Amino acid sequence: KYDAFMTAFRAINANFREIFASLTNGNGHLILEGEDDPFSGGMKFAVQPGDKNVPLVSSLSGGEKSITTLAFIFAIQTYIPAPFYALDEVDMFLDGSNVVRVASMIKDLSKNAQSVIVSLRKPMIERADRILGVTLRPDMSTYVTGVKNNDG
Amino acid sequence: KYDAFMTAFRAINANFREIFASLTNGNGHLILEGEDDPFSGGMKFAVQPGDKNVPLVSSLSGGEKSITTLAFIFAIQTYIPAPFYALDEVDMFLDGSNVVRVASMIKDLSKNAQSVIVSLRKPMIERADRILGVTLRPDMSTYVTGVKNNDG
Amino acid sequence: MRITEIEVDNFKSFGRKVKIPFFEGFTVISGPNGSGKSNIIDSILFVLSLSSARGLRAERLTDLINVNTGRNTAEVTITFSDGTSIRRRIKKTANGYYSYHYMNDRVCRQGDVIEFLTRHGIKPEGYNVVMQGDVTRIMDMSDTERRKIIDEIA
Amino acid sequence: MRITEIEVDNFKSFGRKVKIPFFEGFTVISGPNGSGKSNIIDSILFVLSLSSARGLRAERLTDLINVNTGRNTAEVTITFSDGTSIRRRIKKTANGYYSYHYMNDRVCRQGDVIEFLTRHGIKPEGYNVVMQGDVTRIMDMSDTERRKIIDEIA
Numbered sequence A, B: 001k002y003d004a005f006m007t008a009f010r011a012i013n014a015n016f017r018e019i020f021a022s023l024t025n026g027n028g029h030l031i032l033e034g035e036d037d038p039f040s041g042g043m044k045f046a047v048q049p050g051d052k053n054v055p056l057v058s059s060l061s062g063g064e065k066s067i068t069t070l071a072f073i074f075a076i077q078t079y080i081p082a083p084f085y086a087l088d089e090v091d092m093f094l095d096g097s098n099v100v101r102v103a104s105m106i107k108d109l110s111k112n113a114q115s116v117i118v119s120l121r122k123p124m125i126e127r128a129d130r131i132l133g134v135t136l137r138p139d140m141s142t143y144v145t146g147v148k149n150n151d152g
Numbered sequence C, D: 001m002r003i004t005e006i007e008v009d010n011f012k013s014f015g016r017k018v019k020i021p022f023f024e025g026f027t028v029i030s031g032p033n034g035s036g037k038s039n040i041i042d043s044i045l046f047v048l049s050l051s052s053a054r055g056l057r058a059e060r061l062t063d064l065i066n067v068n069t070g071r072n073t074a075e076v077t078i079t080f081s082d083g084t085s086i087r088r089r090i091k092k093t094a095n096g097y098y099s100y101h102y103m104n105d106r107v108c109r110q111g112d113v114i115e116f117l118t119r120h121g122i123k124p125e126g127y128n129v130v131m132q133g134d135v136t137r138i139m140d141m142s143d144t145e146r147r148k149i150i151d152e153i154a
């Protein structure tokens, strides 16, 4: 049980280091509080987005916390690959340039997998292969308005 | 104590009805679960954004829940007016047209009060009287880059 | 393997039957607040039995039936690139509901669906579906809860 | 009455002293993630004693001192349109910290600041400051917690 956990943890941590560095130009990794017995403690982030000196993880900005969590989610996804991914508005906290970085990462992941991303953010929409438009008819029923092929 | 509560509740509910209607073209009000003894129950929303038939408040979309909560916050703010208001990224869940509605409401409230609104959303930034730009210097210290006067 | 099509009928805001094509690569779903984007994700989780009613913003499965049409059933069909189609139907009854599962149009058990998905690498505890608000939830959870995410993966 | 200026020195990401002018009407603060926008709101709550350390994303008040400059004090000064200026300074010591309050450059007690604010309609339980994440917090709270918001206002 310990072995199974540590195998998963080390792989996800390795993914996290790589993904966090490429999303933030900074360094980050996961920390197990219970070093000898992981199950006696929790797991937290140790991150320096943009190579900043960060006093406490709680003091990070909304966007920085969001990028850290997204890197963690992507680290898990690359550890247990699935045939399709669905992400619903994961770019909410991010400024424009961070949306570009996350969208580029999703584009890479989508080379070998199918990605369905709900987003209201222009930099995400621009980088997609296509857009499914969703609206409401006058009778309040959902209508999927069709599929634009993006050449972006 | 009951009287003080009911006075506040009725006023805030009246504000909420008005604000919710103007933000969503729908109807909404606040409900006290403990009708005879408000302190025996909680308070919840009964809303129909855009005049939709809504089965459960939990089934509302992220943006609809956000608009409902914002209408509640504005209802409280108009009940106990203060000399200044500071709102930090309250427009995160909203689509463009809803950001426009909230920005217009803030513009109205700002005629008699000072509003400081943190936002990343273009429709909010466009409607402000001015923009304070915040960035980081190379040494990672915050720099406020100066004040553009908006003629929008 | 990928999804090729989803058909949603009377489920949540889909008062009229809608066919949604799915493609390879990177597809964005966009539109106004409350139009039904998250409901599309919910319909995938529903038909593949990957979530409870509560995970779909409902209190019980019958809340998933559209409240405007007066009909008492909701149905979602998903088709994969290997030709397999999976359908799930909820039917409201006097005392509760029935939940029917179909694979390639033949009645099956929920277990058959789960077994098909596991064979293709789709598990409920995988993080391949990230719902609206999950990023904040994982950010704000206690360190112990976060470690348990790894427990479940291992 | 309104705010006319805030001066932030060595508080959180303000490693260098920054003067920020405040105006009438509708001002937007914008910029990249992590640049210091929410920290400006925190500096207002700090100088006016409207929040605990925890409400400012810190564990204790000394976490509010910038970690890059090596200095052991953080200071915020706020000036209002009636000419009143309020300043607060945190100084790290061997065992903890000192928190100094000044009104119009003369030392005062925290209670004097609170009393001045109450006279001008600024209270901690008012909702005139809505922090990042508050909308989600109010949305997700239990019905009882939400009713208690009204209890505190009444």
Ligand SMILES: Nc1ncnc2c1ncn2[C@@H]1O[C@H](COP(=O)(O)OP(=O)(O)OP(=O)(O)O)[C@@H](O)[C@H]1O
Residues within 6 Å of the ligand: B052, B053, B054, B055, B059, B060, B061, B062, B063, B064, B093, C011, C012, C013, C031, C032, C033, C034, C035, C036, C037, C038, C039, C040, C063, C064, C065, C066, C067, C068, C132
């Ligand atoms: N059983 C039902 N019958 C009718 N309408 C329903 C039902 N369940 C949910 N809805 C409606 O679906 C709408 C929510 O749709 P959804 O969450 O997909 O929106 P969205 O496009 O994701 O919006 P947002 O951008 O705000 O997140 C709500 O207005 C809700 O009332």
Ligand SMILES: Nc1ncnc2c1ncn2[C@@H]1O[C@H](COP(=O)(O)OP(=O)(O)OP(=O)(O)O)[C@@H](O)[C@H]1O
Residues within 6 Å of the ligand: A052, A053, A054, A055, A059, A060, A061, A062, A063, A064, A093, D011, D012, D013, D031, D032, D033, D034, D035, D036, D037, D038, D039, D040, D063, D064, D065, D066, D067, D068, D132
């Ligand atoms: N004591 C401190 N010393 C140095 N830096 C600090 C200190 N406290 C907080 N910070 C830094 O301030 C930054 C956060 O700033 P802030 O929350 O104001 O960002 P923001 O502009 O609101 O961003 P977002 O748009 O993502 O919400 C973090 O990177 C954090 O590490």
Ligand SMILES: [Mg+2]
Residues within 6 Å of the ligand: A088, B061, B062, B063, C037, C038, C039, C132
């Ligand atoms: Mg949604």
Ligand SMILES: [Mg+2]
Residues within 6 Å of the ligand: A061, A062, A063, B088, D037, D038, D039, D132
């Ligand atoms: Mg912020």
